[in-house]
Amino acid sequence: MSCFVYIFVSLALFLSSGLNLSPSCNRRHGLCTAPWKKWGGSCYLITQKPLTYDDAREACRRLGAKMAAPRSDQENDFLANLTQGSEIWVACTDRRQEGEWECEGSQDGERIYTNWIDDQPDNGGGKEHCAAIWSPDNKWNDYRCKRDLLAVCKRQPRTHCFTTNSEGRLEADSCL
Numbered sequence: 001m002s003c004f005v006y007i008f009v010s011l012a013l014f015l016s017s018g019l020n021l022s023p024s025c026n027r028r029h030g031l032c033t034a035p036w037k038k039w040g041g042s043c044y045l046i047t048q049k050p051l052t053y054d055d056a057r058e059a060c061r062r063l064g065a066k067m068a069a070p071r072s073d074q075e076n077d078f079l080a081n082l083t084q085g086s087e088i089w090v091a092c093t094d095r096r097q098e099g100e101w102e103c104e105g106s107q108d109g110e111r112i113y114t115n116w117i118d119d120q121p122d123n124g125g126g127k128e129h130c131a132a133i134w135s136p137d138n139k140w141n142d143y144r145c146k147r148d149l150l151a152v153c154k155r156q157p158r159t160h161c162f163t164t165n166s167e168g169r170l171e172a173d174s175c176l
């Protein structure tokens with residue numbers, strides 16, 4: 001009887017050690033790798049230099065992101081704080097139809113978040129069709145789209161995969 005128990009325990013140990021020997025694949029969701037900063041479930045990064053509205057949109061697209069358009073006072077203040085007082089583009093424009101502002105990610109007819117200064121947008125000189133966060137009070141102004149301003153790119157966090165060995169140490173940083 002004791003021999004049977006010994007065999008059973010040995011077999012169990014062998015099986016469990018065998019299972020441990022196979023590397024385990026782990027996934028971590030929602031990572032924003034540096035230099036991206038995580039806020040509210042998204043990742044944000046400032047453009048390296050001031051750019052025109054269109055160039056800033058393109059710079060973000062090349063990073064697999066979109067130029068950010070805040071959807072709340074909290075996100076608006078977060079974007080403003082990222083650039084520490086510099087004016088930044090907001091991905092909202094009325095170029096398609098004067099006075100009808102459309103923002104990145106908004107659907108036709110959807111009520112959009114805006115944060116205009118009292119006397120803005122004024123379409124100054126008939127040529128201001130792109131929105132920017134205006135320092136120091138984080139309110140918005142419409143500017144000529146050809147101005148050079150910083151912008152913030154926004155993207156969804158990536159799923160990060162890694163493989164660990166039987167000792168729990170990192171074996172590979174991808175298991176896809």
Ligand SMILES: [Ca+2]
Binds near residue numbers: 123
């Ligand atoms: Ca203006």
